[in-house]
Amino acid sequence: MYHPFAFQASEDEIDFRSTFLSALEVNLASNWSKIYTAEPHLAGTNYGLVNFTKEKFEEYGFKASVDDYEILVSYPNEHALNLLEEGDVIYTAPLQEDVLEDDETTGGDDLIPTFLGYAANGNVTAEYVYVNYGTKDDFELLKGLGVDVAGKIVVARYGSIFRGLKVKFAQDNGAIGVLLYSDPGDDGGITEANGYKQYPKGPARQESSVQRGSVQFLGGIGAAPGDPTTPGYASKPGCERQDPHDSIGKIPVLPISYREVKPILKKLNGHGVKMTQENWVGELEGFEYYTGPNKKTELNLYSDQFYNISTLTNVYGEIEGEIKDEVIVIGNHRDAWIKGGAGDPNSGSSSLLEIARGLGELQKQGYKFKRSIVLMSFDGEEYGLLGSTEYGEYAAKQLSKKVVAYLNVDVSVSGPVLGLQGCPSLYSVLKKAASILPYPEEGVGSLLDHYISHNGDKIGVLGSGSDYTVFLEHLGIPSVDMGFGPVKGSAIYHYHSNYDSYHWMETYGDKGFVYHNLMAKYLGLVALELSDREVLNLKVADYADYLIGYFEVVKKKIPKTWLKERIEDPDTLKNLLTYSEDETSFMKSTAHGYYKAKSPLPFPEFLKHGMCPKHQGSIMHLLEDHEDVTLGDLLDSTITDLEKVKETTEAFDAKSEDLQLQFDDRYSLPFWSRFKLRFLIIKQNKLLQYFERNFLTHKGLHQREWFKHIIYASGRFTGYAGQVYPALQEAIEDNDFDRLVDGLGVVSKTLRRIYGELS
Template sequence: MESVRQLFHGALPVQNSYAIHRGVDEEDEAELHIKDTPDVDPRPKVSRRWFSPEWQRLIIGITVAAFIAFILGYVATRRPCVTCDTNGNDPNAEGSDEQDQQEPQRMDWSDLKEQFSKYLRDGQQIESTVRRITRGPHPSGSKENSDLADSILQAFRSYNLDNVWVESHYAELQFPNRESPNTLKILSTDNKTVEEIPITDSDLYCPYSAVGKVVAGLVYVNYGRKEDFQMLTSWGVNASGSLVIVRTGHISFAEKVYNAEVAGALGVLIFSDTLDTAVYGHVHLGTGDPNTPAFPSFNHTQFPPFKSSGLPKIPAQPISRDVAQTLLSKLSGPDCSSEWRGPSFPSYGLGPKLKVPEHKVQLEVTNVPRSVELNNVFGSITGRFEPEHYIVVGAQRDSWGPGAAKSGVGTAILQELARTMTMMVGNGFQPRRSILFVSWDAGDFGSIGATEWLEGYLSMLHLKAAAYMSLDTPLLGDEKFVAKSSPLFKNLIENIIKQVDNPRRSQQNIYEYMKSKNSNWQRELISPLAVDSSAFAFNAFAGVPALEFSFTEESLQYQYLDTKLDTFENLNSVLDGRLAAVALSLAEVAGLSLTKLSHDHILPLDPSAYNEVLLNHLVQLNAHQTKLKSRGLTLEWLYSARGDYVRATDRLKKAISQSDLHNEKLIQFFNVRIMRVEFYFLSQYVSAINYPYRHILIGRGEHTLKALIEHLQKDKTDDSELRKQIALFTWTLVGAANALSGEVWEVHRSF
């Protein structure tokens, strides 16, 4: 027994080399010595000290402590669902107090959806807000608009949002000249007035029209699209040197005027063939303050000595259908085709000469500029894990007319979402990312409020804004659901509309209804962003993924938009008295999308959606291979760049699927790469001043795919310019693939 004690007390210093080689400890080594010693009982012996009360208490204490440590560690790191539960505390967050360290309520997606439905009031509240907002016009710079901004500010404060504030901008807007209104006349050869054609509503005008007087012949050009001008040329009619008259629809007022200017027209008259009244619309081909392009209109901004290239150089004026019929009835020339005539219009000529050859049409525009203070109203909910990343939700507040569809419904839904989300937070919902609710000013002048805010924070927003959701003009009917968005949102949109009832059929969700409409439903469901929307500015100018939702009619658009007839009564009538129900469905789609965008561990945006988009564009380019080869050019490197992008998205997907998504730093690392995909498509090779919409796929300028295709379609091409355009597009795409693939040292391995 003494020999055994000596073994455990280190009395035998000789160690077993086999034990050392195997990495065994001293106790195992002692056991080996015992077995090799013939003088000792071969059965292992253990000292009675191990069973003394002191040793027993020590062993029990160590075991209990280890068990408690295990339980505490498990509780501290436990998460129920990688894609749903995002309500724990960030252990690395600075300034966390004792309350923040408490385990929050566990909530998965079904819990959140149920809670959202619980706190979202029925559509009657939205309807009530729309009624209140649309009692009369509330254009930018008016007292009515200022009062509405104060009302929204007070509402945000009453919801107990984390932060509520107002940001002011100063912009030079254009308004009618009350002392000398715009005029339209028929003149004789000696410039005497033959007939004065009244512009029935002196408030009707086109903001940012060029001012001045034009006397010329008149040409009818259907909707004023590029193809309409081309068709006109094929019929032997030249619009150059004439006034042109076009009808509303298909493209914006600004695009109609731009196309007319390119065709050499001297001025534009715009009318609606479905309404007796004239339609309002700005004609700046862009968004934001055209007097400070790419610069914010803050209080102390020193205005640059140049203006937006999107400002027209020719005058434009909206007219009523009656005035249009009067003018069209005076035209001679080739007969207008039946496809170009309005529903109730008789046959007439295309111009440019009038039936009385010596007569001309005179248009005089006298609009005047005025400096206006614009106020954007903000409310925010601070995110729990990624507070520095924002989901921005915005709606236009101002309206030239009552604006039921234009701004009323969007503003009402914005307020309802802010209230609902705040109540959810008060009852356990803890969004990962911050949410900003914004009421934009000067939307009627080209999303000035939204764009000026973007310009003011451009250097940081591509790092901060994860997504933008627009609530502008969300209800134009109830027959078809449309999402205008970045391709990144495709999976999110399809997922959400499977969970919301279609307002026309309560037993069928929106997804099922759209799928039953026709075989081309997916192409109709998600369409490109409109050029004159705030969402377009976020996407094409700032590189922020953007989307907007709306319900529309299958064939006819809501005809009262941008008129003084855009009242609650007319909108509700178009919706068969169901404005509350349709608005509620739209609020559910927007609210559930917002919940998912602010809640999921990994942002529900799919970079691989661009794989197919890029392929479709390359197919268009491939049609010009013969022309390119004849000039010694090839698309090989462009195909390679697209392949690099595809491999980068596949690599990112694989990395996410194989990673531990309980690691907060890793989650944020992936999210930053996803949220910047659109920013990667902004060309780094052109100036934001000259080409503010730098996005190579939806932007405007020589760097875009559209410019490259249009160049290839010309009979004569500039080979040097063609090489430059291919290089600009290719290297921007390569840069997007490189950025998406990870860190610099990972790029080579990826490709």
Template sequence: RKALTCLFLIALLIFVIAFLLGYVTLRETCGSCLEMSHDFESGMVDDPYESVMQTTGRVLYWAELKEMLQKYLSMEEIESTIKRISRKPHPPGSQVMETLALEVRDKFSQFKLDHTWTDSHYVTLQFPDRTNPNRLQFVDRQGQPQENILLEDPDIFCPYSANGSVTGGLVYANYGRKQDFETLRKQGVKTEANLVIVRVGEISFAEKVSNAETFGAAGVLIYPDPADIPQDPRGLGLPGNTALYGHVHFASGDPFTPGFPSFNHTQFPAIQSSGLPKIPAHPISANAATKLLSQLNGPKAPERWNGRLPYLGYRLGANFSNPNVQVKLDVYNKMAPTMIHNVFGSIDGQQEPDQYVIIGAQRDSLGPGAAQSGVGTAILLELAHVFSNMVQNATGFEPRRSILFISWDAGEFGSVGATEWLEGYMTMLHLKAIAYFSLDKAVLGDDRFYAQTSPLLVALIEKIIQQVDNPKGSSQSIYDFVKILNSRWEEEIDLSPPCEGPSFLPLTLARERERALIRFCFFSQDARMYPFLNTQLDTYENLNEILHGRLQDVAKTIAMVVGQMVIRLTHDHLLPLDYSRYSEVLLQYIARLNKYASQLKARGLTLQWIYSARGDYHRAAEKLKTAISNSDEKDDALIRIYYYSFIHAEFCFLSQYVSATEYPFRHILHGHGDHTLHALLDYLALLDTDPARFDEVFFRRQLALLTWTLQGSANALSGDVWNIDNNF
């Protein structure tokens, strides 16, 4: 009997051990990218290298995929491409640019991508008129010229400036932000019918000019102040006689086809973008700014407005020390129909080929453009080569979703190529594009990681930068280095993209989509900007020297970060996106709105409905998150339903109550106009600053439309109408 008992216990022990071994083995090789997706919902496993990824062939571990990416990346090829592209300026429509477009397409073909094609069409761009150059002068009260102010480089201009001749006094308006103009108004300094001079930085050229026009200015001069951009004639600083170019169209795309594509043979209606300025604008150098500002009279500028121009006490104007003197600006740029070429390559997904993860980079530059477009184009080509090798060389890597590589044209003029393509295929891309990664201006320094992104990608970025080494070779991950600089690493992530710049803007603002721009720049407070961006000095030699010869290393780091994120988004069964993040962003807005609750209550108004809409969004996001975590990871039909809930919820963040032609930036969080949450906050501020201007009827309408836009997104996340419990 004892022997039977022992045999039974031994058999039971063997069964338990076999069961545990089988469980562990299956758990380690479950073959599901969903396992990694769950890591983003409940925290990544302690050792992410043990997570696995499954193809239709053998099991691939996450560590293997990272090793493949590292193996195929060529730093030398990236550097060689940057050198080649940035030898000379390559503006849209030039022979140099056409040759470069052919080179990119040939490269895509050599990489044996599944599809390669070019999208070519005419757009309206603006260039200087060499027969009638722009001028800046001191004139007397009768308009007679007194002295020319040198505009050193005739090729430096503000694309899409209004043409014309304007004369008046000069007002110093700091960065040209709305609050700067409000400060001038409070101090009694008149901007109406005068020119304003503003510093580069804080906001885009386009927003500076738009604000100046709103406050009645006759024209705008934009200069680089040494306080913002290093200007050291003995070292790697911007020379005092160098101006920066930048477009002033307060939107994106061809301004003469707003909201619809510039496809060939389209019969365009007589319409132009509301973002085109009606006043002339021109960039000037620090030397020219010193000449102007040194002769200004009027009140002293606020101390925080003082820059570092030499031998200068900053005054506001509008008069000069000689009361008989005014300033005159003549702008004579000309519009020209220009053929542009967007170049595409793609790798087909194996299970969901109709879902795209897109990587894009601007290819054109008005200057040599090493940082402007050279680095991004080089990384784009190298990532296309790497992913092609991973697919073709029997590594076992088979992306579930398609990868699209795009080289954009006419980015210098406000993402014209990207916007026109988007407008041509908007309805299709709304359903198919998952995420967009911009490589524009990817390397501007080497010691500060910076990302502009959707809230949905923050968790993914956090996990990836924990696994990529910092380019300074300090044996730290990027994440560890960022945490040293700022314990709250999320503060290094910008969730509010500017109104101009990277080519992800049109994809974000015309219809919401996950997007990210990954960049390294300088952390030093004495050198906050790469000094040669948007100048004729943006060369490979200057960029590499300012990086102390580490351009290869930094560019490779960017490629590793973007490459790993693309692997996760194309290979995981479930997309590693956290839709509850938007709830946190909305809560921050609600907290700011709540400061005005008592003042609104005194007027018989309430914010209750927008609070309720945010609450509905939060509950819907959490409910969907729970449903996904409890669902069968192999149920493709169910996963597809969840995905369509996501994209409809995103689309609903675009205001449906404003025209795309009048308001190109319709996103209620990242757009511009009365339909945005930011505009609502600005209007509520009148309760403190100027209560008499507060219009209750306008506010009620603004609040109602915003509330229903937000409620629409919450409803989209909730799913079918019978799952929505709302009282209209």
């Protein structure tokens, strides 16, 4: 067992910050980018890059391993798209991107065709309708205007929501096929119409570029990330398989370029309803943004893919720390839709190898890692977070017990502006690390100064769309996602296109690979700051501040007529206070609180009845006469609970700082005080380590049981974007009073448990 007082202070103690950063003054990110982007690496293919990643981990002193899963994926075979007028073919879309002389990645006989993963096979011919972004609201608006999409092919532009939900909403409304294209109106003015030249001669979008991607439903109603045939459990050999169509569609879909869509949409001019709303009109030359259909024109859409149970391989590298039950994980995915993928994901893959190199140098210099640091290179993220989700489901117990934080980098660089989305408990350490690093642009100051100038002093909300999803929203592990993205006026990033290439990156995205290097420094430094400090570098009072702010956002959305409505069901009122056997069992299994720790601390007695006796709160008085309890009363009592959590967490953070100070000065303490301090720190760290697990609920979200976090989830109608207090917001959206009350009960019990545990 790790003993924090068994060693003597050394004058030769290694400065982990300067040693790590010095190792990365030599920047090798471009080397790794060239290797990762030189050949195709769709999920489940290119085992050579599995071996390369594993060998690099081993070269830098990590204990490396591979982990296989057997997962349903689809690969392109044949496709075709024809425009018909009165039965005759008048245009055939090439369905391929131009080969560019300046960009060698765009040529050769190993290019991956334009396709969408998990799109259904089919050959359909029908009239077609323009549906804007294909959101739920867009389809409802069309219905109100009398535009029927049933039995038709719909044409939607990328943007606003996850592409898979565009397909789901189209299918739900009776469409028989979908086309997806990128509209120049979504390029922030960096267009030919505004005088910019197309890539490779300039920063505008290449007109033949096509965004590939997955059309899995991801966070939609009834769906979950991961292998669609194994929802909620791991896809190991011999596992039971289920019908995948809760998570993938049944209609064919093709992605096309804006050059290919122009002759198709021009035929809708003068037909259907002309849309003049600003958010419906893009900048496609020659198209007046009519809905259609045009009775004289049809589309023939053909898509054929191979569906196969394929072996997907994750690669892990570990430097073992002295505290083996406290682990920091840094993750990135390795698979890409195209041969290149210089931004997504291989800017992150390059930064990950640089982190490995820097940490390896620390280890070589004799630095003793306090906590284990594990690097993970996932396969299959692009299809639906496959490798990370299956691993998270397979290793759920070990991850829940051991992982302190998950740090995700996907697109490490596609521009110069740092973005952070994550759990508030990590924000303090993220700011500390950013304050140490200079921003490359002269006169800006530190990376932290840069971040605050663009984002203010706040951290963004996590939703979904990358590998942190299973860690945070299924397992309750504090997570962060980070990357440098475009600023207004930046060159267009050709997301999931052949033009997301090494040439684009070195010419427009990150000349000199400066930001690749900065991301490696930043992310590695965050991991070290979490690993090295004796008392875990997490701040729970920061979380309390965000909980209060989030709740105010939700409260404003509640219909005022609901506030005086009584809560009369005795069972509902009882559930506001007490835990069922299922809830208690779930909390034990997911390492809620400190009772799973290897410490002499008992299971908290107050969990047996849902209330800490010292902090019963106003809700007890409300329930003395349940006939008078209204929703407004429950909201007020929840706000009281939030205020108590804020007060308690501030005291708890102060205690963490005091314990760290005592540890720093431990050699001035008598032995018995050092021994006592050791157990106080163990207790404090376990409360910190498992703090995020408190926000898991055994039932999961309504119709999305896989998503178990009560504070963060991807929006069920957006897919990517995060939603706070999702159960409460979904109940309000669905006009379901009883579900809102139930959700408030879960939140209130969680808050009372937290201030009971931390007091």
